[in-house]
Amino acid sequence: MTSLSRRAFSKLMAAAALARQAHAGAMPMRTLGKIGFKTGILGFGAQYIAGTGQANVDRIVAEGIEAGLNYVDTAPNYGDSEDLLGNALRGKREKVFLATK
Numbered sequence: 180m181t182s183l184s185r186r187a188f189s190k191l192m193a194a195a196a197l198a199r200q201a202h203a204g205a206m207p208m209r210t211l212g213k214i215g216f217k218t219g220i221l222g223f224g225a226q227y228i229a230g231t232g233q234a235n236v237d238r239i240v241a242e243g244i245e246a247g248l249n250y251v252d253t254a255p256n257y258g259d260s261e262d263l264l265g266n267a268l269r270g271k272r273e274k275v276f277l278a279t280k
Contacts, residue, residue, distance in 0.1 A: 187227040194223070195242070206247040216276050222250035229258025233266055240267035244274055254280040 183191070206219040223243050228236050240251075251268070253260045261279065268275065 183227070183231065190227060191239075194221070195239075211250070211276065218250040218276055219247050221248055222252055223248050225251060225253040225260040225264055226257045228263055229260045231263075233263060236263040237267045240264065240271070244271055249275050250278070251275045252278045252280075 206221065208217045208219055210216070211218045223240070228239065251264060253264055255261060264277075268277070
C-alpha cells in the first residue's frame with residue numbers, strides 16, 4: 180500500500196467533511212450540460228485513490244454515494260483508479276455519472 184502525501188490526505192479529508200455536511204441536508208443539485216442529468220454540486224475526483232487499497236476505495240465510494248455524491252471522475256493516467264473504481268462501483272454503477280478522460 181502506498182502512503183498518501185500530506186496534501187493528498189488533506190484533500191481527501193476536506194472532501195469527506197464536505198460530503199458529511201452535504202448529507203446533513205439535501206445536497207444542492209445542478210443539471211449537467213445538455214444531457215439533463217441532475218448531479219450534486221460535489222463530485223468525486225479519483226486522482227488520489229490510486230494505490231490506496233481496494234478496501235479504502237470501497238469505503239470511500241460507498242460513503243460518498245450514501246452522502247449524495249453521484250458524479251465520479253477518473254482517467255487512465257490516475258494509476259489504478261479506474262480498476263479500483265470499477266470494483267467499488269459494482270452493484271452501484273447506476274447511481275453515479277462516471278466520467279473518464
